[in-house]
Amino acid sequence: MVDEIMREVATRVIDIHPPTAVSLACCAKSFEEPTLSTLWKIQDELQILIKTLPPDSWDLRPITTGMAQATIVRDPP
DSSP, X not given: OXXXXXXXXXXXXXXXXXXXXXXXXHHOHHHXXXXXXXXXXXXXXXXXXXXXXXXXXXXXXXXXXTEEEEEEOOOOO
16 A cells, blocks of 8 residues: 555656656655656656766767757777
8 A cells, every 4th residue: 555655656746747756766765666667667768768878978869850869879899
């Protein structure tokens, strides 16, 4: 029951203000798993995950006019 309540709180926070959900996950151990689990379910692009890497490991490459895609940058061999 408690886990269901935590998931419901996490879902509502994510719906209202997703950046606050990260703070929620960090503020209390009991919120960590339900919040992170819910956040992973709504990820529709890996681009967001790639952008969490250090800035020198990814680059934005144009794919169409006005749109860009984050790609991982590798040093040449």
